[in-house]
Amino acid sequence: MRRTLNLLTTAALIHCTTASAFAGGNDIVDTAHKAGQFKTLIAALQKADLVDALRGDGPFTVFAPTDEAFAKLPKGTVETLLKPENKGRLQAILTYHVVSGKVLAKDVVKLSMADTLNGQRIDIDTSHGVKVDNATVVKTDIECSNGVIHVIDNVILPSDKNIIETAVAAGSFKTLAAALTAADLVDTLQGEGPFTVFAPTDAAFAKLPKGTVESLLKPENKDKLTAILTYHVVAGRVYSDQAVKAGKAKTLQGESIRIAVKGGKAMINEAGLAKTDIDATNGVIHVIDSVLMPPTSTMVGAANPMELIELAIDRGVPLFNDGHQAACASVYEVTAQSLLTLADDSLSKHQRTRLQRGLREFRNNDGHAANQAWALRYALDEVYQSMSRMARSNESNRMRLVMNDR
Numbered sequence: 001m002r003r004t005l006n007l008l009t010t011a012a013l014i015h016c017t018t019a020s021a022f023a024g025g026n027d028i029v030d031t032a033h034k035a036g037q038f039k040t041l042i043a044a045l046q047k048a049d050l051v052d053a054l055r056g057d058g059p060f061t062v063f064a065p066t067d068e069a070f071a072k073l074p075k076g077t078v079e080t081l082l083k084p085e086n087k088g089r090l091q092a093i094l095t096y097h098v099v100s101g102k103v104l105a106k107d108v109v110k111l112s113m114a115d116t117l118n119g120q121r122i123d124i125d126t127s128h129g130v131k132v133d134n135a136t137v138v139k140t141d142i143e144c145s146n147g148v149i150h151v152i153d154n155v156i157l158p159s160d161k162n163i164i165e166t167a168v169a170a171g172s173f174k175t176l177a178a179a180l181t182a183a184d185l186v187d188t189l190q191g192e193g194p195f196t197v198f199a200p201t202d203a204a205f206a207k208l209p210k211g212t213v214e215s216l217l218k219p220e221n222k223d224k225l226t227a228i229l230t231y232h233v234v235a236g237r238v239y240s241d242q243a244v245k246a247g248k249a250k251t252l253q254g255e256s257i258r259i260a261v262k263g264g265k266a267m268i269n270e271a272g273l274a275k276t277d278i279d280a281t282n283g284v285i286h287v288i289d290s291v292l293m294p295p296t297s298t299m300v301g302a303a304n305p306m307e308l309i310e311l312a313i314d315r316g317v318p319l320f321n322d323g324h325q326a327a328c329a330s331v332y333e334v335t336a337q338s339l340l341t342l343a344d345d346s347l348s349k350h351q352r353t354r355l356q357r358g359l360r361e362f363r364n365n366d367g368h369a370a371n372q373a374w375a376l377r378y379a380l381d382e383v384y385q386s387m388s389r390m391a392r393s394n395e396s397n398r399m400r401l402v403m404n405d406r
Helices: 027-037 039-047 067-071 076-079 084-095 161-171 174-182 202-207 213-215 219-230 241-245 306-321 325-340 349-364 369-405
Strands: 060-065 099-100 113-115 120-123 133-142 147-150 197-199 232-236 247-248 256-262 265-268 272-282 283-288
Touching: 027 039, 027 060, 027 133, 027 147, 039 060, 039 067, 039 076, 039 084, 060 133, 076 084, 099 113, 161 174, 161 197, 161 272, 161 283, 174 197, 174 202, 174 213, 174 219, 213 219, 213 369, 219 265, 232 247, 241 247, 241 256, 306 369, 325 349, 325 369, 349 369
Parallel strands: 060 147, 197 283
Antiparallel strands: 060 099, 113 120, 133 147, 197 232, 247 256, 256 265, 265 272, 272 283
């Protein structure tokens, strides 16, 4: 999550003794040109065909790297970026230095981040000086006719990997990558987007009842796998603060996910947010600790809710008895969550309430794995017994009807 910021004193922030000399009626490009210390930036803007854009009405806020800042990049980087074939990457870098609107220094210190014209966010930290990502602001409030320039001492670089590349590089999403491949969704998430992906880790997939992942990866279950995976994807680039404020979001699968803060922890449905706001070229990734199940789907390998509970207990009991109480609790947690996402007529109101109470008890016992496991085991047992009674009652009624028809 973003850092809490402290306001700097005016003396520590403002270094603008020459600002008035640059401003006047000049736009951002003319102001930078007259300053004499942004030759590389001007050349880059020309190669990227962004000069006219920064001469526009705006207003814009530009975090402008000096010639010395560009010189800090690895040898040959600038020359490579200025080549015609790298125009797209150059545009992405330059627009990452531009924020829409006129944001003066007194406003910058109130921010922890800002959305750039690139689409990705920059981090702003004022705990020791003023930093934008890894760059220090060395001069502020150079006012122009169409915005303001703040001078920085390093070139800041946006992510250059798409969602799939970012997930693969992280190393903790191997199961997700395999699932996306099996569902033929890799090309989609490498596309222009932007997308927001709530990405379950390998550990999250491991919580699912035994055999579930293997079943989902079979060709005959491609439609079900696609539904589950697209339930983790939202159109657009939605950062964590925006997601929590919205409270819900419609997924590419068609159903909506719930977003809330429970007990001080951000939750997506019943999955916890483990890490947020991982930028990619075509979107943003939020890491979650459980797999989300769309309401219209049932777990593969379980023909009905009773079989799902049986599978969970078959897997959970050996784990608990072998001393892996936390793993057992995780299996029961995912099972309870999965049951609650089934169609409305799959469970009675009483059964849903009992599972929800079990999950609350699970969260209230955070740090006590054995208690968490038992809280959910009791809930699952009660729901299973309730289902058994209903099944016997339905069978008895069916037999009675058959006998009456004779």
